[in-house]
Amino acid sequence: MLLVLLLGGCVTAVPVQQANTGVGQMTAQRLSEIAGYELPASTPEALPEVSAVVITEGSRANVRSGPGLDFPIVAKANPGDTFTVVGKSQDGEWWQVCCVNGSDEAQGDTAWLASVVVEIDGDGDAVPVVTPLFDENLEATWRVDWQCGSERCDVKHCTATVHATAGESGNQQWLQVAHEAQWADDCFPPDSWVFQVDRYTGRERSGQFIDNFLYNYWLGMEPGPATNVFTLDDGRKVVVWCSGPHELEIAEGDGWDTVYQGETCHDVRTGTLVSLSYTKRWLFTGEYQGQQYERAYFGDYETLEQYLVDANYSLYYVD
Structure with missing residues (x-):
């Protein structure tokens, strides 16, 4: 979700120190060092000579x-x-x-x-049978916690649930995975989007968001080396590859740019997004009240944390 905070003309007298970035508190509490776990040894399957x-x-x-x-x-x-x-x-x-x-x-x-x-x-x-990574009944759910650090925000804090479901695509390779974001107490309008996900590799192919870490829900099998273990709400522990800091900049117009800085963790078996945390800052370039500014930060920011709640397919679980 790309949430746009409307802050036209929202400045104070002088720029302030940048907001903190990195893994959010909620995410950090759920991450453990991989060194504390014994991962199952991968033993190559002996294939018949065929x-x-x-x-x-x-x-x-x-x-x-x-x-x-x-x-x-x-x-x-x-x-x-x-x-x-x-x-x-x-x-x-x-x-x-x-x-x-x-x-x-x-x-x-x-x-x-x-x-x-x-x-x-x-x-x-x-010869062993090769099964798809995902089937046509794919479902996954994430929880979202959003906060605004600006005095101009009508909404200061809101939570949401993102639910992904695969629909009938009539295609052997691609699943049509619909995502629906529902905000608690109607803080924001519902949001929805569709990705095509390869059921054998786990990769999505929208292309539109390939370099946008905010939408990297489906990176595909073995997206990177195991770095951490993430604990879900029900206590199950998922081996993940965490990466970042990522950065994304978007020109908003009227001299304003928004900069997203954050980190992501993905399940190392399927590449499913397990956690996302970011800080979004507003930077101003231009003249205001007779003073010239260059990418000035005036203290207006948002934070978002999102983590996987459940999925109806096999992740890389560890005891």
Whole structure:
């Protein structure tokens, strides 16, 4: 949510020290150092030696990013090309193979071939099934706490709930995830937006907010290294990657700019946003009462903290 505080002409005689930024108190109380936990050791799964040989006659086979015709073509395979099979779709109609586009197994660039264009060499029944990270019933809920540090604010403090639900998209790859923000006591009007989220990678593809940390709800699987453990309301502990400080600047007009500075934490399994905290400051450039200002800060700011309450899919939980 980008909340715009209307502060036209809102200045005092002299600039003041900048508002504090960084992780908010509520978020800090829920974060623990990763060193205090023993994370499950990741043991590589022993895969059977199975190969997929392209059997198209004369034409090349489409290699896709996922197990379905809705997924984009990422490469072409010639008749006789052989790939190592590392997984299969739930319906058995697609094989996940390694490796494509000249990569090797260390890079792990996997893709998918339809079963009708390949012949399997080995025990295909022993190949593990690859399941989507999210299914069509995806739901997640966040709690929001917002405060205003300006005397001009009609509302000083408000809370909200953000609820995300996936709707029917008719697409094998992309989920249409609708987000609804409802503010307590009608402090602000409801807000809503929709992201398309890849059900296999967990990444959203709106593009519009890719560099906007305020909207980084879905970064995709393994967004970064485990740095902390976040405790949810019900006591479950989620291994997260925390990053920042992030900064975003928006020109508001009439000499005013807003600067957001904050930090985020994301679940290391799915890339789901687990916590967000920021301070938003108003800076003024221009002339006021005969005095010239350059990006002056006069003490007007907002703070927001948001954290995950629940999700109906598997996060990286730890005891």
